[in-house]
Amino acid sequence: MLNVNDVNATSLPGTLAFRFGTLGAMVTDLFVAALAPLDLKPKHVGVMVMLDLHGPAAQLEIARTMGVAPSLVVSLADHLEKLGAIQRVRDAGDRRRQVLSLTGKGRELLADALAAANRLDADLAGPLNEKDRKELNRLLGVLAAEAGLPH
Amino acid sequence: MLNVNDVNATSLPGTLAFRFGTLGAMVTDLFVAALAPLDLKPKHVGVMVMLDLHGPAAQLEIARTMGVAPSLVVSLADHLEKLGAIQRVRDAGDRRRQVLSLTGKGRELLADALAAANRLDADLAGPLNEKDRKELNRLLGVLAAEAGLPH
DNA sequence: GAAAATCGTTCATACTCTGAATGGTATTGT
DNA sequence: ACAATACCATTCAGAGTATGAACGATTTTC
Structure with a gap:
């Protein structure tokens, strides 16, 4: 039986898997620097971003949503707390839980990070016209939504 | 002075930087598994892919093009050689150079990797119709080309 | 022909992340 | 009521990936 809907790429650089991998790595490096x-x-x-979107959350929820080990969330939260970006309070109803919430300083930092991302975007999307840029963002949004990523 | 071409996102998940980061990480994990x-x-x-696109190359060229340390290319080449995927021969004209080239087995493996990537693509692009899928691939290709990545 | 540069390799190290072990808290079963 | 079990956060040891410095071999420069 023939493939009635052949969308296969003929070389690896033409696949989404490869493109997202290479572009993703490059963009991440730039974002790290920014x-x-x-x-x-x-x-x-x-x-x-999670705290901003969904409000205060326990560390385990964050670990699950982000797909990382709970122990990693500990060190991420440690650092954010040291920066004054989050508050960490024991849930009165369940004192095992550490509930994280954004502080004013956290919102400031988030705004700074957004500004950095927008500057980066301007560089990245340089070769794209306005329409293409919007279309790209829309398509990425669809994939992010489908994958359960923040959007 | 007002911004005459305001394309700034209003939240991080809406930026290309964030989207490429999250999607890129997710896709890479899937690709690693595949x-x-x-x-x-x-x-x-x-x-x-580099050897396939540009033909035989010295390790340092590969390191520079891929943006990794030369010492990493050593271990990558070691492994590929162990798999029989590449040949590693000293350049007769400049005996400092180790010239890498794809073997028949290497081409087979590359074809297998391509098949894996295409299967992954089918899953990833599931929620996209044919037109969107082509458009996404085109836009990613433009960015990859602009960034000097394989395309 | 000596000095400097280049290529590949090894090795020590940094970094990120995970999974197992632990202590404290909550829930379940009897 | 209370023992057994399950759950959350934390610490810690270790795996995996990458870099950069140091070195030997070779080539280029002066």
Whole structure:
């Protein structure tokens, strides 16, 4: 039986898997550099984005949503707390839980990170016209939504 | 002075920087899993893709093009050689150079990796219709080309 | 022909992340 | 009521990946 919907690429650089891998790695390196002055890494921003989107959350929820080990969330939260970006309080109803929430300083940092990302975007999307840029963002949004990533 | 071409996102998940970071990490994890049966990692495939596109090359050229340390290329080449995927011969004209070239087995592995990537693509692009899928691939290709990545 | 540069390799190290062990807290079963 | 079990956060040891410095071999420069 023939393939009625053949969308296969004929070489690896033409696949989404390869393109997302290479572009993703490059963009992440640039983002890391852009965040360095804020003393943040992408995963710290990831935590703050979650808190910003869904409100206060226990560390385990964050670990599950981000797909990382709970022990990693400990060190991410340690650092964010040291920066004054989050508050860490024991849940009165369940004192095993450490509930994280964004502080004013955290919101400031998040705004700074957003500004850095927007500057980076301007560079990245340089070769794209306005319409293409919007289309790209829309398509990435669809994939992110489908994958359960923040969007 | 007002911004005449305001394309700034208003939240981080809406930026290209964030989207490429999260999607790139997710896709890379899936790709790593898909390559595991072949005993390859994305960087091994990266080396093979370079050899396939530009022909035989010295290790240092590969390091520069891939943006990694020369010492890393040593271990990548070691592994590829062990798999029989590449040949490593001293350049007769400049005996400091180790020239890498794909073997028949290497081309087979590359084809297997391509098949794995295409299967992954089918999953990834599931929620996209044919037109969107083509458009996404085109836009990613533009960015990859602009960034000097394989395309 | 000596000095400097280049290529590949090894090795020590940094970094990120995970999984197992632990202590404290909550829930379940009897 | 209370023992057994399950759960959350934390610490810690260790795996995996990458870099950069040091070295030997070779080539280029002066």
